[in-house]
Amino acid sequence: xxxxxxxxxxxxxxxxxxxxxxxxxxxxxxxxxxxxxxxxxxxxxxxxxxxxxxxxxxxxxxxxxxxxxxxxxxxxxxxxxxxxxxxxxxxxxxxxxxxxxxxxxxxxxxxxxxxxxxxxxxxxxxxxxxxxxxxxxxxxxxxxxxxxxxxxxxxxxxxxxxxxxxxxxxxxxxxxxxxxxxxxxxxxxxxxxxxxxxxxxxxxxxxxxxxxxxxxxxxxxxxxxxxxxxxxxxxxxxxxxxxxxxxxxxxxxxxxxxxxxxxxxxxxxxxxxxxxxxxxxxxxxxxxxxxxxxxxxxxxxxxxxxxxxxxxxxxxxxxxxxxxxxxxxxxxxxxxxxxxxxxxxxxxxxxxxxxxxxxxxxxxxxxxxxxxxxxxxxxxxxxxxxxxxxxxxxxxxxxxxxxxxxxxxxxxxxxxxxxxxxxxxxxxxxxxxxxxxxxxxxxxxxxxxxxxxxxxxxxxxxxxxxxxxxxxxxxxxxxxxxxxxxxxxxxxxxxxxxxxxxxxxxxxxxxxxxxxxxxxxxxxxxxxxxxxxxxxxxxxxxxxxxxxxxxxxxxxxxxxxxxxxxxxxxxxxxxxxxxxxxxxxxxxxxxxxxxxxxxxxxxxxxxxxxxxxxxxxxxxxxxxxxxxxxxxxxxxxxxxxxxxxxxxxxxxxxxxxxxxxxxxxxxxxxxxxxxxxxxxxxxxxxxxxxxxxxxxxxxxxxxxxxxxxxxxxxxxxxxxxxxxxxx
Numbered sequence: 001x002x003x004x005x006x007x008x009x010x011x012x013x014x015x016x017x018x019x020x021x022x023x024x025x026x027x028x029x030x031x032x033x034x035x036x037x038x039x040x041x042x043x044x045x046x047x048x049x050x051x052x053x054x055x056x057x058x059x060x061x062x063x064x065x066x067x068x069x070x071x072x073x074x075x076x077x078x079x080x081x082x083x084x085x086x087x088x089x090x091x092x093x094x095x096x097x098x099x100x101x102x103x104x105x106x107x108x109x110x111x112x113x114x115x116x117x118x119x120x121x122x123x124x125x126x127x128x129x130x131x132x133x134x135x136x137x138x139x140x141x142x143x144x145x146x147x148x149x150x151x152x153x154x155x156x157x158x159x160x161x162x163x164x165x166x167x168x169x170x171x172x173x174x175x176x177x178x179x180x181x182x183x184x185x186x187x188x189x190x191x192x193x194x195x196x197x198x199x200x201x202x203x204x205x206x207x208x209x210x211x212x213x214x215x216x217x218x219x220x221x222x223x224x225x226x227x228x229x230x231x232x233x234x235x236x237x238x239x240x241x242x243x244x245x246x247x248x249x250x251x252x253x254x255x256x257x258x259x260x261x262x263x264x265x266x267x268x269x270x271x272x273x274x275x276x277x278x279x280x281x282x283x284x285x286x287x288x289x290x291x292x293x294x295x296x297x298x299x300x301x302x303x304x305x306x307x308x309x310x311x312x313x314x315x316x317x318x319x320x321x322x323x324x325x326x327x328x329x330x331x332x333x334x335x336x337x338x339x340x341x342x343x344x345x346x347x348x349x350x351x352x353x354x355x356x357x358x359x360x361x362x363x364x365x366x367x368x369x370x371x372x373x374x375x376x377x378x379x380x381x382x383x384x385x386x387x388x389x390x391x392x393x394x395x396x397x398x399x400x401x402x403x404x405x406x407x408x409x410x411x412x413x414x415x416x417x418x419x420x421x422x423x424x425x426x427x428x429x430x431x432x433x434x435x436x437x438x439x440x441x442x443x444x445x446x447x448x449x450x451x452x453x454x455x456x457x458x459x460x461x462x463x464x465x466x467x468x469x470x471x472x473x474x475x476x477x478x479x480x481x482x483x484x485x486x487x488x489x490x491x492x493x494x495x496x497x498x499x500x501x502x503x504x505x506x507x508x509x510x511x512x513x514x515x516x517x518x519x520x521x522x523x524x525x526x527x528x529x530x531x532x533x534x535x536x537x538x539x540x541x542x543x544x545x546x547x548x549x550x551x552x553x554x555x556x557x558x559x560x561x562x563x564x565x566x567x568x569x570x571x572x573x574x575x576x577x578x579x580x581x582x583x584x585x586x587x588x589x590x591x592x593x594x595x596x597x598x599x600x601x602x603x604x605x606x607x608x609x610x611x612x613x614x615x616x617x618x619x620x621x622x623x624x625x626x627x628x629x630x631x632x633x634x635x636x637x638x639x640x641x642x643x644x645x646x647x648x649x650x651x652x653x654x655x656x657x658x659x660x661x662x663x664x665x666x667x668x669x670x671x672x673x674x675x676x677x678x679x680x681x682x683x684x685x686x687x688x689x690x691x692x693x694x695x696x697x698x699x700x701x702x703x704x705x706x707x708x709x710x711x712x713x714x715x716x717x718x719x720x721x722x723x724x725x726x727x
Contacts, residue, residue, distance in 0.1 A: 002020070002021070004018070004225075004226070005017070010163065011211065013035070013164055014034070015034055015215070018032075019031075026044050026141075027044050027143050028139070028140040028228075030133050030136040030137050032133040033129070034128070036123075037117075037125075038117075039130045040115070040118055041115045041116075041130065042115075043112070044114075045142075049233075056100075056107050056108070058100055058103060058112075059112045060099070060112075061115070063116040063117065064369065065081065068120045069120050069122070069371065073370075085369045086403050089404070090407055094151075094190055095113065098131060098149050098151060098180040098187060099149060101512055102145050103144075103146070104144065107233055108235075109233050109234075111143060115133055117370060123166045124166065127151075127153075128151055128178070131150065131151040132219070136222065143231065144230040144231060147182075147219075149181060150215035151178055151179065152178070152179055152209075152212050153208075154178075154179060154205075154208035155173035155176060156200075156204065157169060157173050161204055163208065164211075174193060174196065175192075175193045176192045177189070177191040177204050177208060178190045178191070179205055179212055183213050183220075184515065185517055186516050186517045186519070187512045187517070188510060191507060191509075192414070192415075193415070193500075194506070195500065195503045195504030196504050197504050198504075199523075201526060236297055237289075238294055242289070242298055246298050247302070249281065250277075254271070254299070257270040258271065259310070259316070261319070263349070278295065278299055282295045303487075304491040308471050308491070311323070312473055315479070317488065318485075318488070319485065323479050324532075325483075326347065326466070327349075327483055327485070331539055331542070332450075333450050333451070333543055335353070336355060339355045339357065340551070340552045340554060340555040341451045341455025341456070341552060342354065342356070342454060344447060345443050345446040347483060349437035350435060350439055350443045351434040351435040352431050352432070352434070354451040356454075356457070358426070359556070359601075360556065360599065360601035361424050361426060362589060362599070363426040364377040365379060377420065377425070378429075379426075379427070380406050380413065380430075381430045382440075383432050383433065384401065384405070385433070405441040409431065409441055409448060411506070411507040413452070414506075416460045416461055424558050425457075427452075431447060437485045438484050438485035439497065446540060452547070456551040461501040461502065462545075463500065464499065464500075464533050464537045465497060465500070466483050466498065466532045467497045467498075468480055468482060468483075468484065468498065469484035469496070470493045470514075478493075480524060480528050482528060492513075494513070498526060498529035505526075510522075556602060557601070557602060559599075561597075561600065562598070563615070563619040564621060565596040567621070571592065571619050572592070582611055582615065582618075585610065585614070586610045587603075587604070588602040589602070598615060617644075617645035623679065628644045629674060630642040631673070632669050633649060633671065635666060635670070635671055639651050640652045640665050640669050648688075649688070650688030650690040651689060652690045652691065652692050653689070656689075656690065657669065657692050659693045661707075668692070676695045677690040678690065678694045
C-alpha cells in the first residue's frame, strides 16, 4: 500500500494528513489526525447528471462512530448508530456552509462528502479536522471545485485568544468561535460568546483567520505533490439567445414585479406570473434549445442582477426600505393563558411565537453521544411548518435546518440564563414560526427572550438579534443591508446573523454565496448589527423590560434542601422504598444529586410542605439531648422501639421508661402510643438510644423523687440490664 504522510504544527498542535487507498473506490479520500482524534473523509461524484434538478445536489454527512470513543452506547435494545445526533448535524452544517460556496451552482452531478470519526481522544474536537479532511478529499479528487478551504476554532481565556483549544480549555473560555474560509476571504463564521464586544469579536475573527490561511497553505503544498486533473462535467446550459431574450423583453417586467409594493404573497404572485410568461415565451421562440431548468436559472440570475444594481446604485430595496432600516416591529407577552410563559415577536412578515415550559430538575435531557455525555436543563426547539411560507409539504419532524436554527437560538440565550443554584428548573422553549420572510432564527431569539421573562425566569438581560445582508458587484463595490428578508436573502451575497444584549454579542452565524468577506467587512457588519439590535431591544422593553417577579401560577414550584451525602442512602431506602413512599404520599417529584442537594418539585403547596417535612425527618441528624415525638412500633422484654422518622427507629430501654423500676414495658407504653422522647446518644453503629423518663414535664417531681428513693433500696443487679446486641 502506497502511503504518504504530511504534518503541520499549528500553535503547538500537530495536524497529520495520511493519503492511502483505504477508500479507493471514492473519487477522493484522506485521513486527518489531531492528537488521537482521527477522521476519514471521502468525496464521491455521480457519473450522470440529476435530471430535472433546479439546484446543485451536494450532500455532506458527518458520521459518528461510538467505537471511536471506546464506548458501547445506545438503548438497551439498540446498540448501533442510527439517525445522526444533533451534534453530528451541526458539524454537517458547519462543513456544508464552508464548502458549498466553492462549487459552480450550475453543476447537476450529485456530490457527496462523508466524514467518519474513527478515533476521538476526549481532548480535540473532531469538527476542525473534519473540515480540513473534507476540503482535502475534494481537492485531491477529480471533482471540480474552487478549494481548498480550512477552519480554526478561537477561544478566549484570561483575555487572550487561543487557537483550537482543548475541551477542558473551552470550559474556561467566554468565546467559542469557528472561522473558516479560503486563503483570501472568510466565508463562514459560527460563534457563541459571553457578551463579547463587537471590537473584540472582530479582533478574534482576524486573529483566527491567520491560522485558517496557514492551514490552506499546508493543503496547497500537499496538492502540489499530488496533482489531479479535474473532470469535465456538464454544466447547466445557458444559451446566448435566451440570455438576450430575457434582457430585451423581460428585464423591466421582472424589475417591476420585484419592486412591487405590497405583501410578500402579492410580490411573489406577480413574480410567478412574469416567470410563467417568460418560460412560455422562451419555449415558443427557441423550441430546439429550450430547457426549463436553464430558463429558470436565467430568470433567477436576472432577478439577482436587478436587485444588486438597484441597491448598489440607488440604495433601493425591494420593499422600499433604506439600507439601514428595520422592518416594522411588534412584540407581545402573555398571549397564551395556561402556558408558563409566552412571547410573540414580529419583524415585518416574519412572525415567531415562543413558549416556555418549566419542569423539575429530573426532566433534564440526558445526552449520550460519541463526544458528548452530559445533561441539558435548557432546551430550545424550533419548528418551521410549511404554512409559514404559504406552502404545503409533508411534516416529518425536525430537519437539519430546524435543528441548526434551534441550536443557534439556544447558543444566543444560554449565557444569560440563571445558574442552577439560583433557578433549578428544567426549561424547554419552543419557537413556532407562524410566518416567514427572512431571519426566523433571530425572531425566535427575540420571542424566546420575551417568553423567558414572561415566565419569571430571572435571565440577566434581554437578548435580541437580526440578520444582515450584503450586495457586492464585480468591481468590489458593496452595501451592507440591515434586517434582510426573502428576496435579499435569496439573491444577496451574505447572511450575517448577530444576536446579543445591550452589552455584547452572544451568538453569530455567517454564510456567504460569494468567495467571502474581508476582516474589514466583518467589522463593519458587526457595527451595523449592533445599531439594529439596540432598536429591537428598545421595542421589546416597551412590552416587558425585566423578568416578572413571580412565576406563572401554572408552573410547578421547586425547593432545594441540602442534606448530608451520607444520608442519601437513608432517603432512597432499600430498593427506593423510602423515596417512592414519600413521592406516593405527596405527589412531589424528588431529585437527588451526589453532593446531597435535594430538589423537590410540586404543583401544590401542601404536597411541597409534606414532602419537605418527610425528607427532613428521614435525613435529620439527631443529637444527644434533642427532644422528639414518635409512635411506639414494637415492644420487647427489654424495651420499646419508637419511630422517630420514616424508617428511623430508636430504642427506649426499659430502664429509661420511668424514674422508677418498671417490671413490664406495657405498664408504661403500648404499641401505637405517641410519646415524647429525648435522645440519649447514638452509638458507633448508628443506633439511636432514647429516654422517656428524661423528657421535661413527663413525670412530676414527686414521681421522680419516689423513683430515686426506690432505686436506692433496690439491689444493684436490678438496675436495668445490658442492651442486647441485636434488636
